[in-house]
Amino acid sequence: MTIKAVVFDIGNVLIGWQPEQFFDSVIGADRRRAFFAAVDLHGMNDGIDAGENFHDVLRQTAQDNPDWATEINIWHDRWIDLAAPLIDHSERLMYALQAKGIPVFSLTNFGIQTYDIAAEVYPFMRKFDRDFISGHMGVIKPDPTIYQMLEDGSGLSGDALIFADDRQDNIDAAKARGWRTHVFEHPKGWADRLVAEGLLTAQEAT
Incomplete structure (x- = not known):
């Protein structure tokens, strides 16, 4: 898919x-x-x-x-x-995907008040196509419920989704639902994965 x-x-x-x-x-x-x-x-x-x-x-x-x-x-x-610093290469990848018409969602363990504090400093946090923020959802990763809520909210599931997270337990929970996954260690590795999936060119992923 x-x-x-x-x-x-x-x-x-x-x-x-x-x-x-x-x-x-x-x-x-x-x-x-x-x-x-x-x-x-x-x-x-x-x-x-x-x-x-x-x-x-x-x-x-x-x-x-x-x-x-x-x-x-x-x-x-x-x-x-x-909650610092900004990982600017990852931010560029987010915008590069959106520039090509590819929706970008957040799926994050983040508090209600702390998200608002951070969004004042990091404008990208208000620019996702869909927000799935645990504080508002009442459940945190890696509980399967939060992944189900994203699927229900977006109408997408399985390998129609690719998910990057730095924690293996969160990745394992997504993988169990058939999502494509990437264990994030550094932005270059994530960039390379997006290129390999055909979502960005090498130049777009810099």
């Missing part, structure tokens, strides 16, 4: 998402390791990505972990510094 739409994850595909690296630079690696061991920050973030209010969750987490309140408030106040 011909590919009818290209699906992009956002974190670590279009913008960076490396909280440990950020906190290493701010509080040092030793304290960061202690912080992440003491507070379930990834679990906290999963709740936000599933639709919990970012500001309320961070406030409650700081109250529940007073010894780490300063660091938790950094997560809140400097959140946009965690």
Whole structure:
């Protein structure tokens, strides 16, 4: 079947998402390791990505972990510094696909409030042909439900879709539904895959 739409994850595909690296630079690696061991920050973030209010969750987490309140408030106040930098080659690929009339969808684990914060800095986030944002959908990857919701919402399924994500578990869930998939490691590899699929020329994919 011909590919009818290209699906992009956002974190670590279009913008960076490396909280440990950020906190290493701010509080040092030793304290960061202690912080992440003491507070379930990834679990906290999963709740936000599933639709919990970012500001309320961070406030409650700081109250529940007073010894780490300063660091938790950094997560809140400097959140946009965690979601950085722009992966500009991936952004160019998105626009190149759209310039050829190929729809580009997002399928991303992202909170409601944090998506709005990021979209102020990264305009591409308002330019997908279809948005599938976990916070609004109430479910996160790799739950099969979120993939079903994209299929139902777009009317596309199976190998009519090609999906790039940096996490193998998210890729495996899409592959189980018959989607074409690409494990994203760097934008050049994604560009090469889009060329191999006949969606872009080598020049268009630069």
